[in-house]
Amino acid sequence: MPSITGDSLRGHLETLILSVLKRSGEAHGFEILKRLESAGSGALNLKEGSLYPALYRLERAGQVKAEWESNSTPRRGPRRRIYRLTPKGARRLEAARNEFQNFVTIVGGILGTTA
Amino acid sequence: MPSITGDSLRGHLETLILSVLKRSGEAHGFEILKRLESAGSGALNLKEGSLYPALYRLERAGQVKAEWESNSTPRRGPRRRIYRLTPKGARRLEAARNEFQNFVTIVGGILGTTA
DNA sequence: CTTATCTATTTAGACAGTCTAAATATTAAG
DNA sequence: CTTAATATTTAGACTGTCTAAATAGATAAG
Numbered sequence: 001m002p003s004i005t006g007d008s009l010r011g012h013l014e015t016l017i018l019s020v021l022k023r024s025g026e027a028h029g030f031e032i033l034k035r036l037e038s039a040g041s042g043a044l045n046l047k048e049g050s051l052y053p054a055l056y057r058l059e060r061a062g063q064v065k066a067e068w069e070s071n072s073t074p075r076r077g078p079r080r081r082i083y084r085l086t087p088k089g090a091r092r093l094e095a096a097r098n099e100f101q102n103f104v105t106i107v108g109g110i111l112g113t114t115a
Numbered sequence: 116m117p118s119i120t121g122d123s124l125r126g127h128l129e130t131l132i133l134s135v136l137k138r139s140g141e142a143h144g145f146e147i148l149k150r151l152e153s154a155g156s157g158a159l160n161l162k163e164g165s166l167y168p169a170l171y172r173l174e175r176a177g178q179v180k181a182e183w184e185s186n187s188t189p190r191r192g193p194r195r196r197i198y199r200l201t202p203k204g205a206r207r208l209e210a211a212r213n214e215f216q217n218f219v220t221i222v223g224g225i226l227g228t229t230a
Numbered sequence: 231c232t233t234a235t236c237t238a239t240t241t242a243g244a245c246a247g248t249c250t251a252a253a254t255a256t257t258a259a260g
Numbered sequence: 261c262t263t264a265a266t267a268t269t270t271a272g273a274c275t276g277t278c279t280a281a282a283t284a285g286a287t288a289a290g
Contacts, residue, residue, distance in 0.1 A: 002217045006248040007126025007276075012222055013247080019226050030267050039225045043217065050248055052268065057247095077266030078256045097226050102117045102158065104219050104228075107127055110154045111134050111212050113219075121277040122247075128276080145238050165277055167239065172276095192237035193285045 004043050006050070013046075013054050015096040018063060018089050026084035028069065029055055055083060063089030119158050121165070128161075128169050130211040133178060133204050141199035143184065144170055170198060178204030 020035045021027065027035065033051050036044055058064045069080045085093070108114040135150045136142065142150065148166050151159055173179040184195045200208070223229040 002214065004214075004218055004221060005126060008214075008218050010125045010247060010276090011120060011122025016222065016225050023227070028267075036225070040221050043221050045249095047249060047251095048268075049250070049270080052270090053247075074257075075266085076257050076259090076264090078254085078268065080267065097228055099117065099119075099123075100222065100226055101228055103119055103123050104223065106119060106155050106158050107131065107215065108219065110131050110151070111215055112138065113212055113216055125247090125276060143238075160278095162278060162280095163239075164241080164279070167241090168276075190237085191235090191286050191288090193239065193283090195238065 002043055003045055004040070009044075009046075009050075012100070013050060014058055014063075015093065015100065017051075017054060017058060018085060018093040018096065021064065021083060021085040022090065022093055026082050028080035028082050030080070032083070055081075058089065059083075061088075061092075062086060063092050117158055118160055119155070124159070124161075124165075127215070128165060129173055129178075130208065130215065132166075132169060132173060133200060133208040133211070136179065136198060136200040137205065137208055141197050143195035143197050145195070147198070170196075173204065174198075176203075176207075177201060178207050 016036060017032060020032055020039065024035060029048075029052055032055075033046060033048065036046055040046075055064065055066070059066050063086060064083045065086050066081045066083050069082050071079065105114070131151060132147060135147055135154065139150060144163075144167055147170075148161060148163065151161055155161075170179065170181070174181050178201055179198045180201050181196045181198050184197050220229070
Protein backbone atom coordinates (compact mmCIF):
# COMPACT_ATOMS: atom_id res chain seq x y z
CA MET A 1 0.00 0.00 0.00
CA PRO A 2 1.62 3.26 -1.08
CA SER A 3 1.67 5.87 1.59
CA ILE A 4 2.21 9.62 1.61
CA THR A 5 4.71 10.65 4.24
CA GLY A 6 4.46 13.68 6.44
CA ASP A 7 7.17 15.50 4.59
CA SER A 8 5.30 15.31 1.31
CA LEU A 9 2.10 16.49 2.93
CA ARG A 10 3.75 19.58 4.29
CA GLY A 11 2.36 22.75 2.89
CA HIS A 12 -0.60 20.96 1.34
CA LEU A 13 -2.64 19.89 4.33
CA GLU A 14 -4.47 23.18 4.79
CA THR A 15 -5.44 23.17 1.16
CA LEU A 16 -6.80 19.64 1.49
CA ILE A 17 -8.92 20.70 4.44
CA LEU A 18 -10.33 23.67 2.56
CA SER A 19 -11.10 21.39 -0.34
CA VAL A 20 -13.13 18.84 1.61
CA LEU A 21 -15.08 21.65 3.24
CA LYS A 22 -15.82 23.07 -0.18
CA ARG A 23 -16.81 19.75 -1.70
CA SER A 24 -18.75 18.14 1.12
CA GLY A 25 -19.82 21.09 3.20
CA GLU A 26 -19.23 21.96 6.82
CA ALA A 27 -17.90 19.36 9.19
CA HIS A 28 -16.26 18.86 12.56
CA GLY A 29 -12.60 17.94 12.87
CA PHE A 30 -13.01 14.24 13.26
CA GLU A 31 -15.21 14.02 10.23
CA ILE A 32 -12.74 16.01 8.16
CA LEU A 33 -10.16 13.48 9.22
CA LYS A 34 -12.33 10.60 8.08
CA ARG A 35 -13.23 12.33 4.84
CA LEU A 36 -9.58 12.82 4.05
CA GLU A 37 -8.68 9.27 4.94
CA SER A 38 -11.48 8.02 2.76
CA ALA A 39 -10.60 10.32 -0.12
CA GLY A 40 -6.97 9.31 0.19
CA SER A 41 -7.77 5.62 -0.14
CA GLY A 42 -5.65 4.89 2.89
CA ALA A 43 -2.56 6.61 1.50
CA LEU A 44 -3.05 9.60 3.75
CA ASN A 45 -1.92 8.73 7.24
CA LEU A 46 -3.16 11.90 8.80
CA LYS A 47 -3.08 12.31 12.57
CA GLU A 48 -5.09 14.44 14.98
CA GLY A 49 -1.88 16.10 16.06
CA SER A 50 -1.54 17.47 12.55
CA LEU A 51 -5.17 18.15 11.72
CA TYR A 52 -6.29 20.18 14.70
CA PRO A 53 -3.36 22.60 14.66
CA ALA A 54 -4.01 23.07 10.95
CA LEU A 55 -7.65 23.88 11.70
CA TYR A 56 -6.57 26.46 14.27
CA ARG A 57 -4.25 28.06 11.75
CA LEU A 58 -7.04 28.23 9.20
CA GLU A 59 -9.39 29.72 11.77
CA ARG A 60 -6.86 32.32 12.83
CA ALA A 61 -6.34 33.19 9.17
CA GLY A 62 -10.07 33.66 8.68
CA GLN A 63 -10.29 30.93 6.09
CA VAL A 64 -12.67 28.82 8.12
CA LYS A 65 -15.25 29.74 10.74
CA ALA A 66 -15.79 27.44 13.71
CA GLU A 67 -18.79 27.06 15.98
CA TRP A 68 -19.54 24.74 18.85
CA GLU A 69 -22.32 22.38 17.96
CA SER A 70 -25.50 22.78 19.96
CA ASN A 71 -26.51 19.97 22.28
CA SER A 72 -29.99 19.74 20.85
CA THR A 73 -29.64 16.25 19.45
CA PRO A 74 -28.27 13.99 22.17
CA ARG A 75 -25.31 12.04 20.98
CA ARG A 76 -22.37 10.15 22.31
CA GLY A 77 -19.16 12.03 22.96
CA PRO A 78 -18.03 15.55 23.67
CA ARG A 79 -19.23 18.69 21.94
CA ARG A 80 -17.95 19.15 18.45
CA ARG A 81 -16.62 22.16 16.66
CA ILE A 82 -18.20 22.63 13.26
CA TYR A 83 -15.99 24.20 10.64
CA ARG A 84 -17.15 25.84 7.48
CA LEU A 85 -15.43 27.62 4.64
CA THR A 86 -15.44 31.42 4.58
CA PRO A 87 -15.35 33.44 1.37
CA LYS A 88 -11.75 34.18 2.17
CA GLY A 89 -11.07 30.47 2.52
CA ALA A 90 -12.74 29.80 -0.80
CA ARG A 91 -10.50 32.34 -2.48
CA ARG A 92 -7.46 30.85 -0.81
CA LEU A 93 -8.51 27.42 -2.05
CA GLU A 94 -8.67 28.63 -5.62
CA ALA A 95 -5.21 30.15 -5.35
CA ALA A 96 -3.82 27.03 -3.69
CA ARG A 97 -5.17 24.86 -6.48
CA ASN A 98 -3.23 26.91 -8.98
CA GLU A 99 -0.14 26.72 -6.82
CA PHE A 100 -0.49 22.98 -6.66
CA GLN A 101 -0.82 22.73 -10.40
CA ASN A 102 2.30 24.84 -10.78
CA PHE A 103 4.12 22.69 -8.26
CA VAL A 104 3.19 19.52 -10.13
CA THR A 105 4.26 21.02 -13.44
CA ILE A 106 7.65 22.11 -12.17
CA VAL A 107 8.55 19.11 -10.04
CA GLY A 108 6.96 16.62 -12.41
CA GLY A 109 8.86 18.22 -15.24
CA ILE A 110 12.18 17.76 -13.51
CA LEU A 111 11.34 14.21 -12.52
CA GLY A 112 10.25 13.43 -16.04
CA THR A 113 6.94 12.05 -14.91
CA THR A 114 5.02 14.25 -17.29
CA ALA A 115 7.49 14.71 -20.16
CA MET B 116 6.02 34.90 -10.78
CA PRO B 117 4.72 31.79 -9.03
CA SER B 118 7.07 30.38 -6.48
CA ILE B 119 7.34 27.04 -4.74
CA THR B 120 7.74 27.45 -1.01
CA GLY B 121 10.04 25.46 1.21
CA ASP B 122 7.19 23.55 2.75
CA SER B 123 6.04 22.20 -0.58
CA LEU B 124 9.56 21.22 -1.54
CA ARG B 125 9.99 19.19 1.59
CA GLY B 126 10.42 15.53 0.91
CA HIS B 127 10.95 16.11 -2.80
CA LEU B 128 14.32 17.85 -2.93
CA GLU B 129 16.42 14.70 -2.75
CA THR B 130 14.42 13.22 -5.59
CA LEU B 131 14.97 16.34 -7.66
CA ILE B 132 18.71 16.10 -7.11
CA LEU B 133 18.78 12.45 -8.13
CA SER B 134 16.80 13.34 -11.21
CA VAL B 135 19.14 16.04 -12.48
CA LEU B 136 22.10 13.74 -11.92
CA LYS B 137 20.35 11.06 -13.92
CA ARG B 138 19.35 13.35 -16.75
CA SER B 139 22.43 15.56 -17.12
CA GLY B 140 25.15 13.42 -15.59
CA GLU B 141 27.53 14.07 -12.72
CA ALA B 142 27.92 17.56 -11.35
CA HIS B 143 29.19 19.52 -8.39
CA GLY B 144 26.83 21.10 -5.89
CA PHE B 145 26.76 24.55 -7.34
CA GLU B 146 25.98 23.26 -10.77
CA ILE B 147 23.16 21.10 -9.44
CA LEU B 148 21.80 24.25 -7.87
CA LYS B 149 21.93 26.08 -11.17
CA ARG B 150 20.46 23.17 -13.09
CA LEU B 151 17.53 23.05 -10.70
CA GLU B 152 16.98 26.78 -10.85
CA SER B 153 17.06 26.63 -14.60
CA ALA B 154 14.76 23.61 -14.78
CA GLY B 155 12.40 25.27 -12.35
CA SER B 156 12.08 28.41 -14.45
CA GLY B 157 12.74 30.52 -11.41
CA ALA B 158 9.94 28.97 -9.36
CA LEU B 159 12.40 26.96 -7.31
CA ASN B 160 14.04 29.22 -4.77
CA LEU B 161 16.55 26.71 -3.61
CA LYS B 162 19.31 27.74 -1.22
CA GLU B 163 22.77 26.35 -0.51
CA GLY B 164 21.71 25.76 3.06
CA SER B 165 19.16 23.29 1.79
CA LEU B 166 21.08 21.76 -1.08
CA TYR B 167 24.34 20.79 0.58
CA PRO B 168 22.74 19.08 3.57
CA ALA B 169 20.57 17.17 1.11
CA LEU B 170 23.67 16.07 -0.80
CA TYR B 171 25.25 14.85 2.43
CA ARG B 172 22.15 12.85 3.24
CA LEU B 173 22.18 11.28 -0.20
CA GLU B 174 25.86 10.46 0.13
CA ARG B 175 25.39 8.89 3.55
CA ALA B 176 22.52 6.85 2.12
CA GLY B 177 24.74 5.60 -0.70
CA GLN B 178 22.54 7.13 -3.36
CA VAL B 179 25.24 9.41 -4.70
CA LYS B 180 29.01 9.08 -4.71
CA ALA B 181 31.15 12.17 -4.21
CA GLU B 182 34.74 12.83 -5.22
CA TRP B 183 36.94 15.88 -4.96
CA GLU B 184 37.73 17.25 -8.36
CA SER B 185 41.38 17.06 -9.36
CA ASN B 186 43.27 20.32 -9.82
CA SER B 187 44.52 19.35 -13.27
CA THR B 188 42.71 22.10 -15.14
CA PRO B 189 43.41 25.38 -13.39
CA ARG B 190 40.23 27.24 -12.67
CA ARG B 191 38.95 30.00 -10.48
CA GLY B 192 37.66 29.11 -7.05
CA PRO B 193 37.96 26.31 -4.52
CA ARG B 194 37.99 22.60 -5.22
CA ARG B 195 34.67 21.12 -6.11
CA ARG B 196 32.97 17.96 -5.04
CA ILE B 197 31.64 16.00 -7.98
CA TYR B 198 28.52 13.98 -7.34
CA ARG B 199 27.28 11.11 -9.43
CA LEU B 200 24.36 8.74 -9.16
CA THR B 201 24.97 5.24 -7.79
CA PRO B 202 22.91 2.21 -8.86
CA LYS B 203 21.21 2.44 -5.50
CA GLY B 204 20.40 6.08 -6.17
CA ALA B 205 18.98 5.20 -9.57
CA ARG B 206 16.69 2.64 -7.99
CA ARG B 207 15.62 5.13 -5.37
CA LEU B 208 14.84 7.64 -8.11
CA GLU B 209 12.56 5.18 -9.86
CA ALA B 210 10.71 4.47 -6.64
CA ALA B 211 10.45 8.17 -5.83
CA ARG B 212 8.97 8.90 -9.23
CA ASN B 213 6.20 6.44 -8.53
CA GLU B 214 5.67 7.92 -5.11
CA PHE B 215 5.38 11.36 -6.64
CA GLN B 216 2.85 10.13 -9.17
CA ASN B 217 0.85 8.59 -6.37
CA PHE B 218 1.08 11.79 -4.36
CA VAL B 219 -0.18 13.83 -7.30
CA THR B 220 -3.04 11.43 -7.90
CA ILE B 221 -4.20 11.47 -4.30
CA VAL B 222 -3.76 15.14 -3.52
CA GLY B 223 -4.83 16.28 -6.97
CA GLY B 224 -7.89 14.10 -6.67
CA ILE B 225 -8.94 15.70 -3.42
CA LEU B 226 -8.26 19.19 -4.75
CA GLY B 227 -10.18 18.43 -7.89
CA THR B 228 -7.38 19.57 -10.13
CA THR B 229 -7.46 16.34 -12.08
CA ALA B 230 -11.10 15.33 -11.84
C1' DC C 231 51.98 43.45 -4.74
C1' DT C 232 47.55 44.50 -3.25
C1' DT C 233 42.82 44.34 -3.69
C1' DA C 234 38.60 42.94 -5.69
C1' DT C 235 35.82 39.53 -7.63
C1' DC C 236 34.05 35.21 -8.90
C1' DT C 237 33.16 30.52 -7.65
C1' DA C 238 32.08 27.05 -4.30
C1' DT C 239 31.53 24.82 0.08
C1' DT C 240 30.47 24.75 4.85
C1' DT C 241 27.98 25.65 8.88
C1' DA C 242 25.25 27.90 12.93
C1' DG C 243 20.85 28.80 14.22
C1' DA C 244 15.91 29.94 13.47
C1' DC C 245 11.54 28.21 12.25
C1' DA C 246 7.46 25.58 11.24
C1' DG C 247 4.64 21.69 10.39
C1' DT C 248 4.53 17.17 10.68
C1' DC C 249 4.41 12.98 14.06
C1' DT C 250 3.95 10.23 18.47
C1' DA C 251 1.47 9.71 22.32
C1' DA C 252 -1.30 10.55 25.85
C1' DA C 253 -4.64 13.30 28.58
C1' DT C 254 -9.18 14.92 28.84
C1' DA C 255 -14.21 15.02 28.21
C1' DT C 256 -18.96 13.43 27.36
C1' DT C 257 -22.55 10.23 26.73
C1' DA C 258 -24.61 5.67 25.50
C1' DA C 259 -24.70 0.94 26.18
C1' DG C 260 -24.38 -3.13 28.98
C1' DC D 261 -20.84 1.31 37.84
C1' DT D 262 -18.10 0.12 34.13
C1' DT D 263 -16.89 0.00 29.49
C1' DA D 264 -16.81 1.62 24.88
C1' DA D 265 -17.20 5.10 21.44
C1' DT D 266 -16.50 9.74 19.92
C1' DA D 267 -13.95 13.94 19.76
C1' DT D 268 -10.76 17.51 21.08
C1' DT D 269 -6.60 19.16 23.08
C1' DT D 270 -1.85 19.40 23.97
C1' DA D 271 3.28 18.40 25.14
C1' DG D 272 7.35 17.33 23.04
C1' DA D 273 10.36 15.19 19.47
C1' DC D 274 12.00 15.37 14.91
C1' DT D 275 13.45 16.91 10.51
C1' DG D 276 14.21 19.60 6.55
C1' DT D 277 13.69 23.80 4.99
C1' DC D 278 15.51 28.88 5.28
C1' DT D 279 18.50 32.93 6.58
C1' DA D 280 22.86 34.42 6.79
C1' DA D 281 27.38 34.50 7.13
C1' DA D 282 32.06 32.46 7.38
C1' DT D 283 35.56 30.33 4.88
C1' DA D 284 38.36 29.61 0.93
C1' DG D 285 41.07 29.52 -3.48
C1' DA D 286 42.34 31.40 -7.86
C1' DT D 287 42.51 34.87 -11.13
C1' DA D 288 41.93 39.65 -12.79
C1' DA D 289 42.59 44.46 -12.31
C1' DG D 290 45.19 48.36 -10.99
